[in-house]
Amino acid sequence: MVHYTELGLVNSRELFKQAMAGGYAIPAFNFNNMEQLQAIVSACVETKSPVILQVSSGARKYANQTLLRYMAQGAVEYSKELGLSIPIVLHLDHGDTFELCKSCIEMGFSSVMIDGSHHPYEKNVKLTRQVVEYAHKYDVTVEGELGVLAGIEDEVSAEHHTYTRPEEVEDFVSKTGVDSLAISIGTSHGANKFKPEQCTRNADGILIPPPLRFDILDEIMNRIPGFPIVLHGSSSVPQDLVAIINKYGGKLKDAIGIPEEELRKAAASAVCKINIDSDGRLAMTAAVREVFALQPAEFDPRKYLGPARDSLKKLYIHKTINVLGSANRVQ
Numbered sequence: 001m002v003h004y005t006e007l008g009l010v011n012s013r014e015l016f017k018q019a020m021a022g023g024y025a026i027p028a029f030n031f032n033n034m035e036q037l038q039a040i041v042s043a044c045v046e047t048k049s050p051v052i053l054q055v056s057s058g059a060r061k062y063a064n065q066t067l068l069r070y071m072a073q074g075a076v077e078y079s080k081e082l083g084l085s086i087p088i089v090l091h092l093d094h095g096d097t098f099e100l101c102k103s104c105i106e107m108g109f110s111s112v113m114i115d116g117s118h119h120p121y122e123k124n125v126k127l128t129r130q131v132v133e134y135a136h137k138y139d140v141t142v143e144g145e146l147g148v149l150a151g152i153e154d155e156v157s158a159e160h161h162t163y164t165r166p167e168e169v170e171d172f173v174s175k176t177g178v179d180s181l182a183i184s185i186g187t188s189h190g191a192n193k194f195k196p197e198q199c200t201r202n203a204d205g206i207l208i209p210p211p212l213r214f215d216i217l218d219e220i221m222n223r224i225p226g227f228p229i230v231l232h233g234s235s236s237v238p239q240d241l242v243a244i245i246n247k248y249g250g251k252l253k254d255a256i257g258i259p260e261e262e263l264r265k266a267a268a269s270a271v272c273k274i275n276i277d278s279d280g281r282l283a284m285t286a287a288v289r290e291v292f293a294l295q296p297a298e299f300d301p302r303k304y305l306g307p308a309r310d311s312l313k314k315l316y317i318h319k320t321i322n323v324l325g326s327a328n329r330v331q
């Protein structure tokens, strides 16, 4: 067992307290490899933002749990080397079993999500409570979830949202002891969050998706005032990146995300953590496709992974400054 403090990591408790007071959200960026980690850490150091490094169970299988642990420790050292020691949380994204959460805690994670949202309510409460009891022994923070996001979540595909029921949140939070709660108010995972027929067109012909259900968020905030809320599925699917991908041979159709203004509004409320993964995938893919198309003789991976990393860093700098408001929060 290695405790996260030995790796120089922090849990999310203090960060959420500060985010709540300051009206901003902590970025939760997923990573699977070195270039993504470099981009996240260098962007957050440059903008003086705290950060949550997210690892999904798929990422754990892809990258190897031991390597990930040392990479997270490396991220802490890299941040110091870049000149600012930013707070870094290592978080399990969409943990689906007690055993997976326990194993991550033993490998040095400082925060875990137990996503029991697909289970019946009582089973979700029981499973979440079990993870909280174990995690809190090690001062590891726990995120639970109520409500189901449309799209693919946890390898379960839901055709429609099941919005979080505000009348359940007090009971869930008090019975489970979770430290934060992911809710469903209209965001979803992936790059196709809305069908074009669900959207309206503005004067420039740009598709505008239906607004998030801020009424549900408000009711939740009234019922559990000051409690940290998490938004999953919060990529904005930048259309310039989609255009580059399609220009250079990609086939992304009807890719639509969450408008940045909506995320800015959410970040100013009790939403303390915003999850972004797909936008990073788009940034990397656009850069790699461009190199492959324009420099077909190139075969040194650094020549395409380097530009992918640069593009990712630029995206994350934009997110912390202009979307989440987490920039300049580390002294």
Ligand code: G3H
Pocket (backbone or CB within 6 Å): 030, 056, 057, 058, 059, 093, 094, 189, 277, 278
């Ligand atoms: O919510 C899911 C995250 O984007 C992680 O995706 O399971 O493909 O690693 P993944």
Ligand code: 13P
Pocket (backbone or CB within 6 Å): 030, 093, 094, 188, 189, 190, 191, 231, 232, 233, 234, 235, 236, 275, 276, 277, 278, 279
């Ligand atoms: P996106 O697919 O919108 O980036 O959401 C990522 C996420 O919620 C990870 O848990």
Ligand code: ZN
Pocket (backbone or CB within 6 Å): 094, 189, 232, 233, 275
């Ligand atoms: Zn998610």
